[in-house]
């Protein structure tokens with residue numbers, strides 16, 4: 001039944017009558033039904049209880065006419081099984097209580113069997129797929145990229161310039177390499193396990209890659225991403241997408257990753273991305289999440305521009321350039337979907 005999925009058709013290069021649409025962070029705090037569940041359960045409890053994670057994954061699908069679901073989890077919880085002490089602190093975001101500061105901290109990280117460490121997410125995927133497949137809705141799996149995960153491990157959670165992360169990678173290249181190796185092994189195994197559990201596509205989230213120069217990206221991020229993508233490709237035919245922000249100027253380098261799709265942010269014009277990345281690459285993005293909070297008038301204006309650009313450039317999936325913000329009116333999400341489906 002997933003054969004009729006508009007999103008999977010676009011990925012395969014087939015023509016569709018309309019654009020596919022889903023939203024990064026489409027499950028979450030902007031939805032009253034999510035906030036209701038959060039009153040009773042901690043973030044990590046929601047993620048690690050398969051029935052609850054599945055319920056949250058399906059909330060936006062029950063409410064909106066979306067073309068994909070994304071499994072409810074976080075990029076950081078898979079680190080817990082590696083020995084990282086982590087929690088999501090109310091109003092502050094993620095906190096890491098045993099940050100990586102030295103070579104021996106890296107040595108202490110283990111690479112667990114993902115079936116043990118994140119088996120709950122694999123189980124949640126199974127529950128979701130059972131409910132979504134009859135509805136013709138594919139499920140997206142994901143993992144964080146090694147660079148972005150490293151930044152959380154080194155900065156202890158919040159950060160802006162990633163000064164400590166850069167200092168670590170410049171001053172301890174060997175420890176950096178070991179850290180990237182361990183993370184890459186875990187991430188590839190995790191993505192493959194998600195594919196085996198039933199997801200139709202996987203996306204690698206590299207939210208903070210935009211702080212890297214071209215040379216830095218080539219040396220400290222690219223080789224590990226390439227190895228993850230190659231390993232996942234070898235194990236499964238499902239499409240692989242790469243998301244980052246602030247990386248418009250290094251798109252030619254990002255093309256070298258060998259992903260099937262690239263998710264861009266609002267600072268990168270869609271026609272520009274198409275010109276740089278060529279006709280085969282699936283493009284996804286790139287509405288500014290701040291626009292999604294504005295009046296329907298200004299929202300509609302920006303959405304229509306994007307629909308026109310996306311239709312023209314082809315192989316395009318409508319999405320945001322970053323995740324939905326907590327104070328976004330759900331009606332605005334509904335309106336965007338309506339415009340695209342007109």
Ligand code: CP3
Nearest residue numbers: 024025026027028070071072073074075093094205207323
């Ligand atoms: O997209 C989805 O609906 C699937 C679930 C998902 C979450 N996080 C749930 C979440 C996904 C794909 C992520 C990815 C993620 N997590 C990224 C990469 C994408 C991006 O937004 O840049 C990053 C950097 C994180 C790390 C993270 N998790 C931060 C910085 C925060 C705090 C800020 C925030 O938005 O709350 C989280 C917490 C988090 N992850 C929440 C959710 C729904 C909020 C938790 C709560 O209910 O309090």
